[in-house]
Amino acid sequence: MKQTTEQVTPIKSIVTRAEALESDKTFYFTGKPCKRGHVAERYTNNACCVECMKAYQANPKTKAKKAEYNKSDAGKARRLRYDRSAKGKAIRRASDARFYQKHMLDEAVVYLMRMTCRDTGISWLKLGSTTHLYHRRSVLIDGQHTIDILHSMVPVEISARQLEAELHAVLPSSLVPPTVFSGFTECYADTPTQERLMLNTLAMYEVSLSELLKAA
Numbered sequence: 001m002k003q004t005t006e007q008v009t010p011i012k013s014i015v016t017r018a019e020a021l022e023s024d025k026t027f028y029f030t031g032k033p034c035k036r037g038h039v040a041e042r043y044t045n046n047a048c049c050v051e052c053m054k055a056y057q058a059n060p061k062t063k064a065k066k067a068e069y070n071k072s073d074a075g076k077a078r079r080l081r082y083d084r085s086a087k088g089k090a091i092r093r094a095s096d097a098r099f100y101q102k103h104m105l106d107e108a109v110v111y112l113m114r115m116t117c118r119d120t121g122i123s124w125l126k127l128g129s130t131t132h133l134y135h136r137r138s139v140l141i142d143g144q145h146t147i148d149i150l151h152s153m154v155p156v157e158i159s160a161r162q163l164e165a166e167l168h169a170v171l172p173s174s175l176v177p178p179t180v181f182s183g184f185t186e187c188y189a190d191t192p193t194q195e196r197l198m199l200n201t202l203a204m205y206e207v208s209l210s211e212l213l214k215a216a
């Protein structure tokens, strides 16, 4: 069968904007060029040409403006709304799941993390044990806190739970965090001194745990 010139380039199937809206599709395709001559898909929500949008996003001026907006109060509020939205949470869960699979931990670890409340900026240190550190982290993030893992270790000759209990026993001044949060006995004031003390204690246990156990 003889091909016409139009058939040489594979053409995407035509989907009108109305059809795309109806079926909840992100893109539609008319097959007609945009005002800059791109024959490309268009965004259903704003009718923008995808190629034009790409060029706009890649523009340094756009990038600078976007970076500035992200740093503004309005930008931060928007980010927070997104993080707490069903879509934001789903995307976060999916990305955490990928990360967790990649860094799958078979053994229980003892961890020290800093949790910061996004609303108040108040932070505290949390010491705990888990077999699924990154999963645990993703559970705790919940759109309201940011979390930094400061230290994690797989204990030797002792269970992680047991080591966690020992560390809680030797570390001073546990505190109730300022926001509603379960397991508050695992939380400590976030001061540079406290952080140093906790990291040193963890390191000490990491290095000489077996000797300490023998001496006990």
Ligand SMILES: [Zn+2]
Pocket: 034, 035, 036, 037, 038, 040, 049, 050, 051, 052, 053
């Ligand atoms: Zn275009």
